[in-house]
Structures are given as structure tokens and as C-alpha cells.
Amino acid sequence: MRLRKFLPLLLVAASVTTLSLVACRKSDSAPASARNTATVTTTLSGRILDENHNPVGGASVKAGNGTTTTNVNGEFTLAQVSVPASAAFVKVEKQGYFTGSRTLDVAAGREHYVSIELIPRRFVGSISATSGGTVDLGSGGSLRFDANGIITEADGAPYTGTVRIAAYTYDPTAANFAEVMPGALRALNSNNEERLLKSYAMVNIELEGAGGEKLQLASGKRATLTLAIPAGLQGTAPATIPLWYFDESKGLWIEEGSATKQGNQYVGTVAHFTPWNCDVPSDFVDYETVLVSGSTTASGIPIAQARVQLISAIGNGSMYTDNNGVLRLPMPINQRIEMNVFDRCNRLIHTESIGPFTASTSSTTYISNYYSATAVTFTGAVTNCNGQGVTNGYVQVLINGNIQRAAITNGTYSFLYPSCDSSVSALLTPVDLGANLQGATVTVTGRAGATASNALSACGQSSDQFVQFLFNNSAVRFQPPADSLIAWSYPGSQETYVYALPDAAAGQQQHNLALQLRGPFAAGAQTVLALGLTHNYLYYEMPVGGASAQISSYGSTHGFIEGTFSGTVRDSLGLNSFPVSGSFRVRRDN
Structure with missing residues (x-):
């Protein structure tokens, strides 16, 4: 059974984390790089946005021994938390999204700012655990499973039902790559040595059963992962490349296995599911600079929370100065780096070439034309x-x-x-x-x-919002603030996504619904590309052409989308069909 690509995933837990590794994973208790052992007390703040740059309120943010929740504007502050100085890890969870995170260098007694963009968690396909199969991950990637190779994460018991796959393929050449990717491009290699990474392909994958239970590969089983190499990286992509998985306990990528280049794709096998990355490692040096307005330290003041973009041969990234105007991070060795500085209004105010570096470096960067907002x-x-x-x-x-x-x-x-x-x-x-x-x-x-x-x-x-449906004569209604309702519009493909899920504190979701439509952003009939729902913990989806939808009102950006739908859905085994109908009024997120 296959779900249409990009059908929004309806989560089964209020707080979703990247799956813990059950089989064939290196121990989380292995010693980290010596660079990450010092713990400091510092303050972390920032803003959490969705893929349309809307603020995400009510997201859980964790770092070290601190936990907080974003406000209505997506902002958070974690004051006086204890974190590793060279690998402070900020983790963000919000129902309906993949876990977001950032890894950064920090100093004691300072305030450090991060911006994290959350990615909607979506189904890309499903397979039978007993027979295996191949799932299209989108963006030129795929995932092939062997038969009888799945277990439930909670108890390690063999799983024989339908396996649903949630995935997102990251583009290392995208402008927002540093905002959406897990952690940072920093890793521990097979010798437990810290390295910087140049990414050629990256994906996040999670498995879920028909009843919402989390799944993993069984011990001794592997899945074949194929990822497309973006066009801009194909010319320098090596024939063989290390594979790395993301370890939330360290905030770093961990080397495990390798992939080979076949055409314009990398193909390798993996023994568990987390974010995976195809990267070339490189050595680094520690770099620190203080951004100061003016031409001398005496005449200027430190520039706090300035966004700094760094462009080098191993990739591009952005980060922010701390409250003392200090930028600190590992820099690739023997590389020329373009440093661009932006003011609080996101205007480019300074550009210079720095490096190459062969040893740890501290400096002061003077910015004569800085205008304080x-x-x-x-x-x-x-x-x-x-x-x-x-x-x-x-x-x-x-x-x-x-x-x-x-x-x-x-x-x-x-x-x-x-x-x-x-x-x-x-x-x-x-x-x-x-x-x-x-x-x-x-x-x-x-x-x-x-x-x-x-x-x-x-x-x-x-401003009333709701999603409601009648499934086999059983009525279900979702309404904020107790429930989460999300609507996205994609002009390029003329597609509209609507989904609803409960904000349960924990446990599986008893009910949820996802609807994918195609048609003009106006009142009228829509083509239903996908319809999936969970009812009493069991998942159902429509067969091809099994539903219709009508939009009664399509508001402008941040206005409301209103409409109705009806059709037939089948259980996860495709054995039984049931009628479903419903209506919705949801505010557009873009």
C-alpha cells in the first residue's frame, strides 16, 4: 500500500523525538571528543519558525537542564542552563513537525541566540512488514526494506503489520539548509575524533505502525537507502562517501558505514532510522572574533545578535553573535572563507575574506558602517x-x-x-x-x-477554526486551542494541505486527519490527492479517486480556508472500506 508523496503525517504522540536506536547502533555511552567535555552555565534564546516563516508557539524547547515553551511569537529563553561549551544542544519539539535542533559553541555567563525552522512531519509511503518493499522518499531518493525485518521500538517484538514511513529530504545547497538541518555539520568519526562535514545528501526518516506505534529495524537487518545528489554538488561528489547518523545525546553526527555513488545518487545500507547524512569530513581549528562597530575597539561597541553568514568550499551557514558581540565556532582548516555580516534589519553591512587558518585564531572585526536598529x-x-x-x-x-x-x-x-x-x-x-x-x-x-x-x-x-469528520457514523471534531490545526498552500503545484491532530500530552493519538487537495486557490471543486485519518488508534486512507472536496471560501494569506469533503477510506490492510465525510475552517499559514 502506498501513500501519495508528501501527505502530511498525523503524529501519534504530543512530543515527537527522533527515534531512539534499537538495533545495531553505536553506544551512546561512548566517550565524546575531548572538545565537548567542559560544561558551562549560560543563557540560550531564540525564535522558532515554520517552513513559511510563521512563528511557532507552544513548542517545547530543551537544552541541558532547562526546558521551556515558546510564546505566541515563537520566542524562548533558557536562562542559566548547564551545557557543553563546545556542543550546546538546543532541541525543539512540536506536534506535527520533525524535531528541530541546533548545536553551537557557547561561553559561560553569555546569552546566545539561535533561529530554528521546523519541518512538517509527513508520510511518504507505506509497506508491509512481512513482505518488505520500496518507498519513494521524494527528491530522487528511495528506501528498500527486506521482508520480516521490523520490530516495535517499545519492546523489540516482531512487527507484522503495515509500516508507514515519514521522511524529509534536505537540500544541502538550499539557502535555509542551516536553519532546518539537525544540529550542525559537526561530527565524531569512527576514531571518535571531531570533524566538520560537507554534506552531499541528507534525509530524516521515522517508522510508524498502523496503530501509531514507533518501529525500528530488527537486529541484524538493514535497509537500502538511496539519496539524490543535488545538481550543484554532483561535480565534486566522491565515488565513496562516509554515512553519518545524528545522535541527539551528543548533538553531533556519528560515522557509521558508507555509501557509493551510482550515477547521480548515493546508495548505502543503514541499520536504524534517524537523520542520515552523506558527508566528507575535514579538520578544523577553533575561531573566535568580536564584532565591533567603528574602526577601533576604543571607539566602538560590541555588536550583539548580528547574523553572520560564512561561505566556504565545504558549505554555507549562518549563526549569531552573543550578547558581547562574540562569534565562536570551529572553522575548516586551510580554507578561504567569505564572512558576511547583517544588521538587525537583515541588511548586508560588511563583507570580508578570512583565513586560511592553520591554528586556533582570535580576532576583532571592525564594522565602520554599522547602524544600530x-x-x-x-x-x-x-x-x-x-x-x-x-x-x-x-x-x-x-x-x-x-x-x-x-x-x-x-x-x-x-x-x-x-x-x-x-x-x-x-x-x-x-x-x-x-x-x-x-x-x-x-x-x-x-x-x-x-x-x-x-x-x-x-x-x-x-476566527473560529475546526476540522470535523463523520467516519462510519462516528463523529470526531478538532478545535484549538486543545487541538492543532494546520493549513499550507503551495502555489507552484496549486496544492493545499489541511490536517488536524490532538494536543495530547503523551501517548498515541486516538484520532487525526490529513487532507491533500489540488485546485485553484478559490471557491470551487478540488481534486483530492490524498485523504488519511486515524480513528480509535487505527489508520485508514482513501483509494485512488476515492474522495471529492469542495472549497466554499479561500482566504488570502493568514485568512481562512473553508470547505467540505466526502469519500471512502480503507483500513491499512486494504480489506475493509468505510464512508467518511467532513468539513473544515482553518487559518492559512501562508
């Missing part, structure tokens, strides 16, 4: 339809295409935006979560260093 404050009262202050809601702020959200506290919102211009215009939309209403969008112009006060009314349009 000046905050514009947007604030005001937000009232409901009765003229009373809203107690549970937020104001969505759209500035220069960037989405921010300001929580409403005691009937008032306040939002600071760093501006590099004398004035900035913002589109403000108030939302009353308690009443499921929102007000009209208002354009407000603020001036740098000043406060723009504007009262808002969260009244006039329903």
Missing part, C-alpha cells in the same frame, strides 16, 4: 464586542513581509520592532481567542524611537 513600539488597548478588554488573544503584526505576534495581556498589547528606517508601517490584526473573533486589519505607521498607540477592536469576523 532603533525600536519602534506598537501598543494599545484591545477590546471585544462588548467593549471590554480582551483577556485571551494576540495581535498579529505584519511588517515588511515578516510575521510577528504580540500577546494581549489585561486588554493591552505591546510590541517592539527594531527598525533601521525612520518610520515603519505595520498591519495589525487583533484576535480574541476566547470568543473566536477577530477585528479588521489596521495599518499603523510608527517612527523609530517613538511609540505608536492604536486601540483595536477584536470584533467583526469569526
Whole structure:
């Protein structure tokens, strides 16, 4: 049985982690590189976004001995946490997404900033555990399973049902690669020596049973993994390349096996499922520089939280200076590196070539044209339809295409935006979560260093969201904030994804639903490309052409998509069919 490629995956646990390794995995207790042994107390902060750069609120963020949750604007702070100085690991979990993470160098007593983009967790196919089979991973990749090679992760018992595969293929040449990939391109080789990596192909894979249980390969079994090499890397791709899996306990990639180049693909075998990476390792030196505004240390000040882009022969990446303006990281040895510095408004303000380095280096980088952003404050009262202050809601702020959200506290919102211009215009939309209403969008112009006060009314349009379906005469309804509803629009393929899942604290999901449509972004009939649901812990999906859908309203970006669907779904063995129908009203995420 096959699911259509990119069908959104409906998770079975509120917090999804990369699968722990059951079979044929190197021990997590193996000693790490000596560079990672020192522990320091520091502060980590940042912002979590989805693939459309919308803030992700309610995500769990962990680092060292600290845990917190992102606010409505996707922001978090973990103060005074104990982490390895040379491999601090920030882990982000949110239902409906693959686990996001970042590995970075930190210093005691400082504040370090990270930006992480979460990737939706989607099914790409399914196989029978007893007969095995091949699944198309998309982007030119595939995964082949032998027969009778799957076990349940919880107890290691043989599994004989349907295996569903969730996967995402990363593009090492993509501009956002450093934002979405696990950890960083840092690894321990087979001799337990730390190395930097140049990636030629990367994928994240997780297995799940028909009832939502987590699965793994049985001991002694292997699966054949094929990954396409991006066009821009094919000319330098070696004939044989090491394989690496990501180890969350270290925040590093671990060498295990190798892959061979066949045409424009790498082919290798793996004994467990986590993120996998085809990389060439290289030596490195420690590098540290302080970014200072002005031409001398005496005349300038450190530039905190500046985004720095580094471009070298082994790849590109971005990171941020700490609160003292310090950038620290391992640098590839004997490589010229282009360093680009951006201000708080994401404007390029400095470019220089650094290296090659043959030994650890400390320096100061002077930036003469740095212009410190000046905050514009947007604030005001937000009232409901009765003229009373809203107690549970937020104001969505759209500035220069960037989405921010300001929580409403005691009937008032306040939002600071760093501006590099004398004035900035913002589109403000108030939302009353308690009443499921929102007000009209208002354009407000603020001036740098000043406060723009504007009262808002969260009244006039329903902000109610829901997904509901009737399965074999049994009704199920999803509604936030208790449940998660997500809708994505993809203009290139004219496809719309809608899915719903419960925000259970733990355990398998009793119900969920995913719907993939193709058609104009307007009212009218849609082609149903895929429909899958879980009902009472069992999974069902539609046969080809087994459903229809009708859109009644297709709002603009961050507006609402409303519609209905109906059809037939079959159980995971394809033996029994059941009628299903439903309706939805979900806010577009893009």
C-alpha cells in the first residue's frame, strides 16, 4: 500500500523525538571528543519558525537542564542552563513537525541566540512488514526494506503489520539548509575524533505502525537507502562517501558505514532510522572574533545578535553573535572563507575574506558602517464586542513581509520592532481567542524611537477554526486551542494541505486527519490527492479517486480556508472500506 508523496503525517504522540536506536547502533555511552567535555552555565534564546516563516508557539524547547515553551511569537529563553561549551544542544519539539535542533559553541555567563525552522512531519509511503518493499522518499531518493525485518521500538517484538514511513529530504545547497538541518555539520568519526562535514545528501526518516506505534529495524537487518545528489554538488561528489547518523545525546553526527555513488545518487545500507547524512569530513581549528562597530575597539561597541553568514568550499551557514558581540565556532582548516555580516534589519553591512587558518585564531572585526536598529513600539488597548478588554488573544503584526505576534495581556498589547528606517508601517490584526473573533486589519505607521498607540477592536469576523469528520457514523471534531490545526498552500503545484491532530500530552493519538487537495486557490471543486485519518488508534486512507472536496471560501494569506469533503477510506490492510465525510475552517499559514 502506498501513500501519495508528501501527505502530511498525523503524529501519534504530543512530543515527537527522533527515534531512539534499537538495533545495531553505536553506544551512546561512548566517550565524546575531548572538545565537548567542559560544561558551562549560560543563557540560550531564540525564535522558532515554520517552513513559511510563521512563528511557532507552544513548542517545547530543551537544552541541558532547562526546558521551556515558546510564546505566541515563537520566542524562548533558557536562562542559566548547564551545557557543553563546545556542543550546546538546543532541541525543539512540536506536534506535527520533525524535531528541530541546533548545536553551537557557547561561553559561560553569555546569552546566545539561535533561529530554528521546523519541518512538517509527513508520510511518504507505506509497506508491509512481512513482505518488505520500496518507498519513494521524494527528491530522487528511495528506501528498500527486506521482508520480516521490523520490530516495535517499545519492546523489540516482531512487527507484522503495515509500516508507514515519514521522511524529509534536505537540500544541502538550499539557502535555509542551516536553519532546518539537525544540529550542525559537526561530527565524531569512527576514531571518535571531531570533524566538520560537507554534506552531499541528507534525509530524516521515522517508522510508524498502523496503530501509531514507533518501529525500528530488527537486529541484524538493514535497509537500502538511496539519496539524490543535488545538481550543484554532483561535480565534486566522491565515488565513496562516509554515512553519518545524528545522535541527539551528543548533538553531533556519528560515522557509521558508507555509501557509493551510482550515477547521480548515493546508495548505502543503514541499520536504524534517524537523520542520515552523506558527508566528507575535514579538520578544523577553533575561531573566535568580536564584532565591533567603528574602526577601533576604543571607539566602538560590541555588536550583539548580528547574523553572520560564512561561505566556504565545504558549505554555507549562518549563526549569531552573543550578547558581547562574540562569534565562536570551529572553522575548516586551510580554507578561504567569505564572512558576511547583517544588521538587525537583515541588511548586508560588511563583507570580508578570512583565513586560511592553520591554528586556533582570535580576532576583532571592525564594522565602520554599522547602524544600530532603533525600536519602534506598537501598543494599545484591545477590546471585544462588548467593549471590554480582551483577556485571551494576540495581535498579529505584519511588517515588511515578516510575521510577528504580540500577546494581549489585561486588554493591552505591546510590541517592539527594531527598525533601521525612520518610520515603519505595520498591519495589525487583533484576535480574541476566547470568543473566536477577530477585528479588521489596521495599518499603523510608527517612527523609530517613538511609540505608536492604536486601540483595536477584536470584533467583526469569526476566527473560529475546526476540522470535523463523520467516519462510519462516528463523529470526531478538532478545535484549538486543545487541538492543532494546520493549513499550507503551495502555489507552484496549486496544492493545499489541511490536517488536524490532538494536543495530547503523551501517548498515541486516538484520532487525526490529513487532507491533500489540488485546485485553484478559490471557491470551487478540488481534486483530492490524498485523504488519511486515524480513528480509535487505527489508520485508514482513501483509494485512488476515492474522495471529492469542495472549497466554499479561500482566504488570502493568514485568512481562512473553508470547505467540505466526502469519500471512502480503507483500513491499512486494504480489506475493509468505510464512508467518511467532513468539513473544515482553518487559518492559512501562508
